[in-house]
Amino acid sequence: MKKYFIYIALLSLIVSCKQNDLFNDTIRQEHTEDIILQARSSKLPGVLSRSTKKKSTNQFNTQNSTTLPIDEYSGRGYTVGNGILGSVDNVRRQILDFNKLQTNGLIVKDPIKKTNIESFAFSDFQRYASWTNITKKVSAGFSLNLGLFSLGAKRTTTEKFSNNTMETSRSVSGQLNIEVRDAMYRMDLSPSSMRRIASGYMDSWFLDDLYNSTIVDVLNTYGPFVITGYYSGGRASATYYGTHKFSVDSTNKEKDMQTDITASYKWGGKGDTTNSVSANFGFGRNTGNGSSFQSNIESASYIIETTGGAYDFQVRTPPTEIKNSNIDLSQWLSSLNNVSNHAFSGLADQGLNPISDFMLEANFKRRLQDTHLGYFNTNTFVEPFIEIVKVLVRTTGSGERLYDIAAVLNTRQGDKIILGKGASATATDADLRANNTSSIFAAKSQAIANEKMNFYQCLIKSNENTIILPFLRIPLSINIANISESRMLKFYNTESDMWYIYDPVGLTAYSFYLDDYILEVYGMKDWFDTLQEKAISMTNLYQRYTIIGL
Incomplete structure (x- = not known):
């Protein structure tokens, strides 16, 4: 009995020490x-918040992101949304007061006149984040929750290809983004300018939400980022899906899908440069860069969407098999010669800053960062x-x-x-x-x-x-x-x-x-x-x- 008591006492002491240390x-x-x-x-009062504004009266703050004037995206929120980095569909409400930024000369427009083509393939949504250039687009020093981008990509791919959710071991997907960049809009983000912005240029509607909503709701409404650098012009994006005939190896699947992506589109003809907006441009088996379309991907299909360009030539296709398609976007591309047809076409490198960069409040800054990373999820x-x-x-x-x-x-x-x-x-x-x-x-x-x-x-x-x-x-x-x-x-x-x-x-x-x-x-x-x-x-x-x- 005495030994039993000593054993219990020692066990209690060990447990107590562990609880104290961990x-x-x-x-x-x-x-x-x-x-x-x-x-x-x-x-x-028992009611813990009271908004000072009626949101429905603020037309500027609720305007559709695709109909904004091209120079008014600076200072808006940006979310991971559909998982497509640079998509205009991820643009959210104003966080910084655009009029104050513009009046005080904090927005600069630089001519670019070039085209950027990027593509990648991914065999699962965890690998998606590793292939994208997410970290290049966000200012240095901020910890990213890459899982949110993977979830966004999964949701988008599942919605677009409703019968395919990349559940099989041979599934593979990919993305192609072609940005026609006319100009870059960037904010002056010197240390002194950042503090001026944080102390006097925050949008009043955002401040009202910040102090009358949980941080979870703020991030759901505005996204975790602020747009500080972006391109105007046009954008053509293609999302690909298929199943490999033989392999379940990620590297092989992605390599073969990348081959299909490269073979699926054509940019320019003889004498055309990459930066020409008068080039031939199209998608499909007969227009692709490859000499033939002998593919290891079964039923390779894609969805093509354009942003910017003349309305009559804009494209948003249903899922289409590459081998049976022939989509000519030359007229859409040519319509970008008219500046009035330009739209938000993509994000500049380090063109996103976390909202927390503009917070003077120490607790809000930390809660915004850690809620984005998934440490907090309190919504009341x-x-x-x-x-x-x-x-x-x-x-x-x-x-x-x-x-x-x-x-x-x-x-x-x-x-x-x-x-x-x-x-x-x-x-x-x-x-x-x-x-x-x-x-x-x-x-x-x-x-x-x-x-x-x-x-x-x-x-x-x-x-x-x-x-x-x-x-x-x-x-x-x-x-x-x-x-x-x-x-x-x-x-x-x-x-x-x-x-x-x-x-x-x-x-x-x-x-x-x-x-x-x-x-x-x-x-x-x-x-x-x-x-x-x-x-x-x-x-x-x-x-x-x-x-x-x-």
């Missing part, structure tokens, strides 16, 4: 015994509250974790903003170790709550068993080292309709868009009304302050 979350909560220190005021707001918990400060040489006791503002998006007082970094190990004592935790929690009650009417609670590890990714936490609401001032940016509540000593600011209804949701409205209004330069704010979006 955190799957930024928060570890062994119990749920919350102590309510302040109930949420009954005066606060949560009622904001303050919880007083333990926050990891450091680990001793022996592996002991030492904690501060701090208030954490939980935002509507679910972000956890640690409202530090600036003393934890210099506290001794003994002082931090004492925070594990229940009586000390209770006394400090009550003192912190008494202070926060002067500024917030939301729920305030404490739990000594909840631990936040700020260095982990999930859930999202932002550690504010030093903030004091009693020092804060307010500033209204007339250029962007943004409000900032800022601490000039702790260099932290809260932000919200236009409507102080958001403050009512947080229980901050009464405090906000008492604040002194004092101007501060946006340069000072975005260069020195940590900004938290409410």
Whole structure:
């Protein structure tokens, strides 16, 4: 019996150590015994957002992407959508204020006058992302969720070839994109310009959505990217599908499909250059570049779509077998001699920037990035509250974790903003170790709550068993080292309709868009009304302050 007890005790100790070392979350909560220190005021609204605009009245923001004037794509959202990089069908609503960008000379048009032809084959949708030039089109330093492009390509191929979903081991598909590039439109994205854009040139409709929608909804509406460089002209795209006669090897299937793609179209005749828009151009067995169409791909078929060009010559075909087709696009190509027939034809290299590049709010920036990568999928707001918990400060040489006791503002998006007082970094190990004592935790929690009650009417609670590890990714936490609401001032940016509540000593600011209804949701409205209004330069704010979006 004694040996049995020792065995159980040792097993419990091992399990406990493993749980302590392997955190799957930024928060570890062994119990749920919350102590309510302040109930949420009954005066606060239960509806957690209120849009300031009626979206249906904004014709410019809802205009179909294919009917936009050719110079007005800069600053619009872009999604992975159909998986075809550069497709105009992936263009979304305005994120940046086009009129401000144009008025301030931040959009440049460069003549190009050339044609770009790219093709590739893929045997499954996981290999699709590796063959495309996705990373070339997105600004450096951003982590891409390539799986979304694969899913988009799968959905598009399945919809186009309804009877073929690449489920068999011999299936293979491909893409051909021919871009006739007349000009390139690009935005000035120098560091100083980026900050100017982020602080004053965001589209008002986008800001309204940003502060009244979950980040999941924002990405669904606008896509994860902003168009910052694109080409005007025309585009012919072909999507291919077939089944290999013999092979299930990915390399062989893709090689033979690539041969079929090359043989399936013809560009130009004798004396024509690749960049000529007067060349012969067509698809089919009799027009292809190959001398014959002896293929290892059974029932090789394609769908052809054009963008730009004269309306009478535009093409969108049903699935068609290559060996039985003869599609002449010479007149469509020739119609691109008329600039009025030009359309959005493709993305420039590094012509997409993530929305997060234009975020001044630290929590929004991180949540946009991590939602795109699939770490978060919350599509409903949560009622904001303050919880007083333990926050990891450091680990001793022996592996002991030492904690501060701090208030954490939980935002509507679910972000956890640690409202530090600036003393934890210099506290001794003994002082931090004492925070594990229940009586000390209770006394400090009550003192912190008494202070926060002067500024917030939301729920305030404490739990000594909840631990936040700020260095982990999930859930999202932002550690504010030093903030004091009693020092804060307010500033209204007339250029962007943004409000900032800022601490000039702790260099932290809260932000919200236009409507102080958001403050009512947080229980901050009464405090906000008492604040002194004092101007501060946006340069000072975005260069020195940590900004938290409410």
